[in-house]
Amino acid sequence: MSNQQKHWEKTRSLLFITLAIWFVFSIGIFLFGAEMNEVTGPFGYPWTYWFTCQGSLGAFVILIFWFANRQEKIDEEFGFSEREDE
Amino acid sequence: MKGNFIDNLPKVYGIYTGGFIGFIIIMAIAEQMGMTAKAIGIAFVAFTVFIYALIGWLSRTAQADAYYVAGRQVPTVFNGMATAADWMSGASFVAMAGGIYFKGYGYMALLVGWTGGYVLVASLLAPYLRKFGCYTVPDFIGTRYGGNLARFSAVVVLTVASFTYVTAQINATGTIASVALDIPFQYAVYVGLISILLCSMLGGMRGVTWTQVAQYIVLIIAYLLPVFWISNKMGAGFFPHFMLADEVARIGELEQQFGFVKNAAADLKSVPKGLAGITKAHSAVNATPWAFISLALAMMMGTASLPHVMMRYFTTPSVKAARKSVGWSLFFIFLLYSSAPMLATLSKLSLIDPNLPTGIIGKTFAEVEAIDWYQNWNQANLMFISDFNGNGTLELNEFFMGGKAVVLATPEIAGLPYVISGLVAAGGMAAAMSTADGLILAIANAISHDVYYKIIDPKAETAKRLLVARVLLVVIGFAGATIAAMEIQGILGSVIWAFDFAMSGLFFPLVLGVWWKRANRQGAIAGMLGGLAAGTWYLVWVRTGGSGFLGITQLTFGIFGSAVSLVLMVVVSLMTTEPDKATQKMVDDVRVPSGKTILGKSH
Numbered sequence A: 001m002s003n004q005q006k007h008w009e010k011t012r013s014l015l016f017i018t019l020a021i022w023f024v025f026s027i028g029i030f031l032f033g034a035e036m037n038e039v040t041g042p043f044g045y046p047w048t049y050w051f052t053c054q055g056s057l058g059a060f061v062i063l064i065f066w067f068a069n070r071q072e073k074i075d076e077e078f079g080f081s082e083r084e085d086e
Numbered sequence B: 001m002k003g004n005f006i007d008n009l010p011k012v013y014g015i016y017t018g019g020f021i022g023f024i025i026i027m028a029i030a031e032q033m034g035m036t037a038k039a040i041g042i043a044f045v046a047f048t049v050f051i052y053a054l055i056g057w058l059s060r061t062a063q064a065d066a067y068y069v070a071g072r073q074v075p076t077v078f079n080g081m082a083t084a085a086d087w088m089s090g091a092s093f094v095a096m097a098g099g100i101y102f103k104g105y106g107y108m109a110l111l112v113g114w115t116g117g118y119v120l121v122a123s124l125l126a127p128y129l130r131k132f133g134c135y136t137v138p139d140f141i142g143t144r145y146g147g148n149l150a151r152f153s154a155v156v157v158l159t160v161a162s163f164t165y166v167t168a169q170i171n172a173t174g175t176i177a178s179v180a181l182d183i184p185f186q187y188a189v190y191v192g193l194i195s196i197l198l199c200s201m202l203g204g205m206r207g208v209t210w211t212q213v214a215q216y217i218v219l220i221i222a223y224l225l226p227v228f229w230i231s232n233k234m235g236a237g238f239f240p241h242f243m244l245a246d247e248v249a250r251i252g253e254l255e256q257q258f259g260f261v262k263n264a265a266a267d268l269k270s271v272p273k274g275l276a277g278i279t280k281a282h283s284a285v286n287a288t289p290w291a292f293i294s295l296a297l298a299m300m301m302g303t304a305s306l307p308h309v310m311m312r313y314f315t316t317p318s319v320k321a322a323r324k325s326v327g328w329s330l331f332f333i334f335l336l337y338s339s340a341p342m343l344a345t346l347s348k349l350s351l352i353d354p355n356l357p358t359g360i361i362g363k364t365f366a367e368v369e370a371i372d373w374y375q376n377w378n379q380a381n382l383m384f385i386s387d388f389n390g391n392g393t394l395e396l397n398e399f400f401m402g403g404k405a406v407v408l409a410t411p412e413i414a415g416l417p418y419v420i421s422g423l424v425a426a427g428g429m430a431a432a433m434s435t436a437d438g439l440i441l442a443i444a445n446a447i448s449h450d451v452y453y454k455i456i457d458p459k460a461e462t463a464k465r466l467l468v469a470r471v472l473l474v475v476i477g478f479a480g481a482t483i484a485a486m487e488i489q490g491i492l493g494s495v496i497w498a499f500d501f502a503m504s505g506l507f508f509p510l511v512l513g514v515w516w517k518r519a520n521r522q523g524a525i526a527g528m529l530g531g532l533a534a535g536t537w538y539l540v541w542v543r544t545g546g547s548g549f550l551g552i553t554q555l556t557f558g559i560f561g562s563a564v565s566l567v568l569m570v571v572v573s574l575m576t577t578e579p580d581k582a583t584q585k586m587v588d589d590v591r592v593p594s595g596k597t598i599l600g601k602s603h
Helices: A003-026 A028-036 A047-077 B009-032 B037-058 B064-072 B076-087 B090-103 B105-132 B137-145 B148-181 B185-200 B204-233 B245-258 B289-303 B307-315 B319-337 B340-352 B365-369 B372-379 B405-413 B418-456 B462-485 B491-515 B521-543 B557-575 B581-590
Strands: B383-385 B399-402
Touching (some): A003 A028, A003 A047, A003 B105, A028 A047, A028 B105, A028 B289, A047 B105, A047 B340, B009 B037, B037 B204, B064 B462, B076 B307, B076 B319, B076 B418, B090 B105, B090 B148, B090 B319, B090 B340, B090 B405, B105 B289, B105 B307, B105 B340, B105 B491, B137 B148, B137 B418, B148 B185, B148 B307, B148 B462, B148 B491, B148 B521, B185 B418, B204 B307, B204 B319, B204 B340, B204 B418, B289 B557, B307 B491, B340 B405, B365 B372, B365 B383, B372 B405, B399 B405, B418 B462, B491 B557, B491 B581, B521 B557
16 A cells, blocks of 8 residues: 555544544534433533533534644654645 | 734734724723713724724735735634634624524524534645645636536535625624614615725735734624623623523523413514514523534534635645644634623523612513613614513513624623723624625635636736626625615524535535545536535425425525435436546645645646
8 A cells, every 4th residue: 555545544534533523522412412401510501501602612622623733643654744845 | 013924913913902902991981081972883883994994905916826815824823813703704793692592502503513613624625625726615626526517516606605695794784884883774784895895805815814813803802801891790700601600590590480471472463573582491402402413513514615714724824734723713713602602691691680780570661661771772673571461560571682682782781881882893893894705705706716717718817817806896795785785684594594505515525526536527516506406495495385304494404405415426426437547646636735736826
């Protein structure tokens, strides 16, 4: 397998992991919205309410930065990162 | 100042922010010395619009790559701010807290949808489209799939989605300008439009970028300052986001105590159009999982398909910067979106809690009608009370309010000085203008670059191309303003439709263009036109009394449209020949960040 194929394979696995985490915070937890809202969560808000106000939103911000860093590492590993002068 | 503009950005915008805060303080002092509320409103709107126009003029350019993609040198964090302003429209600023106030959990699907979409932008599209080196979104479609028909189909989808969106934004600038400057709405729309064009006409994307950064700073100060101030004034906590749990619980208690009494249809007829009462629980789960998830999903996929957002990531210096920039965009959006539910909570509690001095539920009608702010907002057609049961006291079901009032009126209700209301008007104007600019530019650029230059006259010189682009900008702006002046649709409804249109026609053709090498021209054309047609058909069907299926409503019709788009694209692609070697090589090149962009620096 060529260097480029390996790079793409790793990039694709990272995509699947990222989308899996995205799925949990955007869709997964809201399947159980009613049940989860009975329990008190962070700062004393009900769990589901907190996720819709802050939790999921914050998770997305962190997820994107985490994804960007991982992807940069993958690009470096295979020598595909951009040179500064490009 | 030494050095070039880009290196000095933190300093430039630091001074600008300081200057704006100074202006707020001067206005506060002027208010104490007797400046009228009207004069303060005019000063805020006029001063900020003047600054944006100045930035627009300073950013003027005669170069194609500066006009289309701001010279591809916008640093990560600043592009994040510009994208946040581009993204957060009049709807986010003025209407969102109101929606949460009235509809609670079911509406908060929009908060999740309008943020979660950025994960898709970052991981599926933005870095690859940046590597491609295109000027516009149809530029990518046209080159990846080849052929004028594919390019033109993308322009059609882009125009339908963005135009639906832009009329709402011009409408919002008009509303704010008409209130702040005290002129009729029909004229205020054009005042708003001229302000919008001043930012974008001379500098194109470059002008829009630097005004959007300035607009973000104004709108975020204008949103956060009142939220913190009100929270502190009510004694609810000095950092509302972490400290409103008791208030949220208290609203739940009051809801139990008052109950949601259903009004008779005959009684509701007397309520002015556009006003609503509190009929849904504030923090309880009041929607089915599918209702919530389908709306969130439609907004997420729509986010990843809207060209005015995507094109902001064409302006970063590198692929790496494009990825990081998506993170910063969402961070800056998060600051406002996480505050909207807090504002809704504070606003609702201050109105309905009889234990608070501002609470009006439980008071007599004579008492409420004597309150200054009630009179003001009743006159502005944003508040209304009516004694349906004839007992003389105001009940929860007898109080009605417009969605905009949550943002616009809460500072006054909480007893903040008028300078804050002026600031909020400037913030709303900034939010609506920045989005309108991004949208008008997206449409005008697509038509001037993809239709005029790439299809009609490929030999046109740069000067002529940019002239065409600017003429189109004005024409599209005026068309949008003319429709906005007719006041056909509400602001929020048309914004949501724009997302559905965009995802119906563009989501899969864009994503599969990068992630599926086998996708070909025929498949993409079928996907774009078929998806858009299917989505539009579903919307018309439901609007004209159709029952719909699978719980897909007129707000989530994009789910049906994009499903049709996916199926058509895959089936048609597999039935026709695979893309040629050159195209496959192009896709391989897009997938690695290093090396030259696919399209040259100026094309």
